Amino acid sequence: MTDTKTHTGGCHCGAVRFEVELDLAAPMTECNCSICGKSGTRLAFVPDHKFTLKSGEEALRDYQFNKMHIHHLFCTTCGVRSFARGAAPDGTMMYAVNVRCLDDVDLGAMNVQHFDGKSL
Numbered sequence: 676m677t678d679t680k681t682h683t684g685g686c687h688c689g690a691v692r693f694e695v696e697l698d699l700a701a702p703m704t705e706c707n708c709s710i711c712g713k714s715g716t717r718l719a720f721v722p723d724h725k726f727t728l729k730s731g732e733e734a735l736r737d738y739q740f741n742k743m744h745i746h747h748l749f750c751t752t753c754g755v756r757s758f759a760r761g762a763a764p765d766g767t768m769m770y771a772v773n774v775r776c777l778d779d780v781d782l783g784a785m786n787v788q789h790f791d792g793k794s795l
């Protein structure tokens with residue numbers, strides 16, 4: 676059973692706003708890799724048709740490192756990383772949404788899976 680709903684979210688200052696279709700009961704990923712570990716994100720991965728950027732494209736700055744596959748976007752005003760995007764190996768554009776940036780969600784009730792990205 677899935678309970679997929681449309682959720683809204685964004686950065687701290689409000690410049691970046693998005694909608695995403697997500698099942699909040701699904702496992703969310705916390706990763707210990709060099710960037711997730713430092714920025715403290717908790718991620719849900721969705722294909723691009725489930726993600727809509729409502730505002731703030733011009734407020735986003737891109738950051739890339741290592742293999743340069745993933746665009747680690749952040750708001751140039753408040754610095755919050757509300758989502759990242761990049762192409763999966765099969766070419767599908769994927770979004771990694773930081774569920775900490777969703778409106779009105781219970782972070783403590785989420786099912787969190789720890790991913791050992793540091794060891795990859």
Ligand SMILES: [Zn+2]
Nearest residue numbers: 686688750753
């Ligand atoms: Zn912002």
